[in-house]
Amino acid sequence: KPEDETMADSCLYCHGTKVEVKGLKERETELGEMSFPILTGWPNHGVGRINPDGTMGACSPCHSRHSFSIEMARKPQTCAECHKGPDVPAYPVYKVSKHGNLFASLGHSWNFSSVPWTVGKDFMAPTCAACHVSLIVKLDGEVVAERTHQMNDRASWRLMAVPYAHAHPRSPDTWTVKNEAGLPLLVELDGRPVSGALIGVEEQRKRRNKMKGVCLSCHSSSWVEGHFRRFEHAIDYSNKMTLAATEILLSAWKSGVAKGLEHNESIFDEVIEIKWVEQWLFYANSTRFASAMAGTDYGVFANGRYKLATNLQEMLELLHTRQR
Known part of the structure; x- marks a missing residue:
């Protein structure tokens, strides 16, 4: 410990x-x-x-003490404090996205203190807050998205730091859930959701539509639909790559070349187990975030699909070597 x-x-x-x-x-x-x-x-x-x-x-992760600045809460550097590493690469992905390009080039002239926040007037491209929490209105005052402090109100998928991307949990008390293997996960080791643990399809649809509404305040419907189609394809792909890595790990435990659940041992302390964690915690995560925010290379060579493929091959070769 x-x-x-x-x-x-x-x-x-x-x-x-x-x-x-x-x-x-x-x-x-x-x-x-x-x-x-x-x-x-x-x-x-x-x-x-x-x-x-x-x-x-x-409150201080987003609004620091003393100033309690809404401007600070709306700027992506604030989110970077906890969402920058390889396990949650939201900020580096945002920086290389087109939205991040616009913020870096033009953000100095935007109004980060106005309430409500008017798209096309106060800001010209979204930051993290615009997509996830801020009260956003159009030029005519029509509400695009209501203010929220629940970060997943507009998110239909849970991407961050989980083996498989899945719908968000019904309850934030996720430590009360155990899967069939006795692990504190909302999905089984093969990716199936734990019964009753996740929000339903209708709630996912509502959240997806809220996020699409933010996108549609700047983009055409064909752009938005195409983006979400690619995003959900990336989720499916990254989940399959996690499943393939999990099957290799289960084979290692079954054949005795590594000790895990079946032996009442830690599942995080052997090389093949660590590589399994890297498969989803770093590489699947990066692929999902890159697709969600159009972060280009973070979905390919910078901890993306390339690393998913090579890490999987290394796990397989490690298994075969130890089985000889």
């Missing part, structure tokens, strides 16, 4: 620590001696932070 400070300095930096009061200490101040809390899990501004009073969440 990782040390608490390691967790707080890595995963929980973005996901959020549990901040607890463990006592008080006295300090001299300009106003005399005062008592201050001794906190564990602090400092932290992770979005899922559990606060000492039992409340959950933090």
